[in-house]
Amino acid sequence: MYILLEVCQNPTVLRVIYFISLLLDVVFVLLPIGLVIYLMIDFTKAVVADSEDKQLKSTKLVGKRILYAVIVFAVPWIVSALMSILSSQSIKSEYLTCLTNAKSGKFAYYDELLEKEEALEESTIKEEMERISNSSSNSSSSNNSSSGNTAGTDEYHTAANNLVNLIKGEVGKTDRTKYGSPSGSPWCAYFTSWALKNTKVGSKNLFYNVIEAEYKVSNPAAAACSLYNFYASSNLEFHYSSYYSKRLGKNDNYTPKGGDVIYFRYANRSGYWSGSIYQPCSGPGTFFSEIDHVGLVASSDQNNVYTVEGNCNNKVCSGSYALSSSSIVGYGSWYK
Numbered sequence: 001m002y003i004l005l006e007v008c009q010n011p012t013v014l015r016v017i018y019f020i021s022l023l024l025d026v027v028f029v030l031l032p033i034g035l036v037i038y039l040m041i042d043f044t045k046a047v048v049a050d051s052e053d054k055q056l057k058s059t060k061l062v063g064k065r066i067l068y069a070v071i072v073f074a075v076p077w078i079v080s081a082l083m084s085i086l087s088s089q090s091i092k093s094e095y096l097t098c099l100t101n102a103k104s105g106k107f108a109y110y111d112e113l114l115e116k117e118e119a120l121e122e123s124t125i126k127e128e129m130e131r132i133s134n135s136s137s138n139s140s141s142s143n144n145s146s147s148g149n150t151a152g153t154d155e156y157h158t159a160a161n162n163l164v165n166l167i168k169g170e171v172g173k174t175d176r177t178k179y180g181s182p183s184g185s186p187w188c189a190y191f192t193s194w195a196l197k198n199t200k201v202g203s204k205n206l207f208y209n210v211i212e213a214e215y216k217v218s219n220p221a222a223a224a225c226s227l228y229n230f231y232a233s234s235n236l237e238f239h240y241s242s243y244y245s246k247r248l249g250k251n252d253n254y255t256p257k258g259g260d261v262i263y264f265r266y267a268n269r270s271g272y273w274s275g276s277i278y279q280p281c282s283g284p285g286t287f288f289s290e291i292d293h294v295g296l297v298a299s300s301d302q303n304n305v306y307t308v309e310g311n312c313n314n315k316v317c318s319g320s321y322a323l324s325s326s327s328i329v330g331y332g333s334w335y336k
Contacts, residue, residue: 011111017102027072035069101182155202156335160259163199163206164298167308167316170195174315185221191310192261192294193220210235210334224291227263230332231277238277241328248275254331256297256305256323261332264293273329291329295319 039062046058170191179194181187196207204210211217211226214233219225230238239254256262265273273290295309298318305328307319321328 014098014102017098021103024076031069031072035065038065100184104183159199159201159206160257160335163195163296164258166198167195167296168298168318170316171308171318172315176311179310181221186223186311187221188294188309188311189221189223189225191316192296193217193226195296196261206334223263223294226261226294227291227330227332228277230261230334235334237333238330239333240330242324243326244273244275244329247272254333256300256331257333258297258299259335260297261334262295262297262305262307263291263329263332264295264327265290265329266292267326272326297331 042058042062042065045054046062176183176187176190179187179190181190193207196211197205199206201210207217207220211229213235215229217226217229227238230236239256240248240250240252242253244250245252245254267273269292276290293309293311295307295312298306298308300306300323303323304320305323307321308316309319310316312319
């Protein structure tokens, strides 16, 4: 349940945030009332006090109460300022997403999403255990199944065709919640992860058992985070686009195929990709911010690559790009 391990979609965490938010709302309502009452009492004591020391003491107490109230009211501003300082690491965005999801009160939706994800993972684990059990009785079958690169087999090609048919059937749809995305969040990666998770390679789940065979995708909701898996895993391949192959001197003459994951960076808006690849969305925030968008390849020809992408004008859309486009960073390939 890797999508739902994200804090901002975990129903238990969201309930805690919701409770804290309600508690703060109550405090911010009662605090001014209490402050006014105590100030009236303190001022009354100062007026009726029979000595200058008592008057001075009551006056100081008034100042302290006002100071404490200001500090309490400043807490949200302090948190907001801290998030702004950390915004380059995308923490501000996560904070705001958590707050928005919690205040929406849609806990039943996140409970249902969690149940579906747990059921999918349980089914995947069960199928994988059955596969291992069956393959252990046949050594040749075992060698073929456990090999990291059985990516040229018919079941992989069948899976690629099924994936392409799946995403083509989603073109034009606008219900982001189907793909696990909360309201207000970019959802291109949610769509991509959803499609991969709903594709089988034989008895294996494409996302859990192939893409994550060696490395977990730390944040499937972020466009950049799966790129490292293709770059570093022995059963996967990352290929530079035609443009960045030349720009970075990689000599990678790869032609994308249906089912590949395609990564984008819009140079006219964000500048050119540096070519840096880090451990999954960790370390400096550079890699996280260098990928602007992600989608899936439907097909390609000699000149163009054809895609299906989520969060394209707030819907699932089909796209067409020149293979030489500077907007394409590269491709994640999981079969030959």
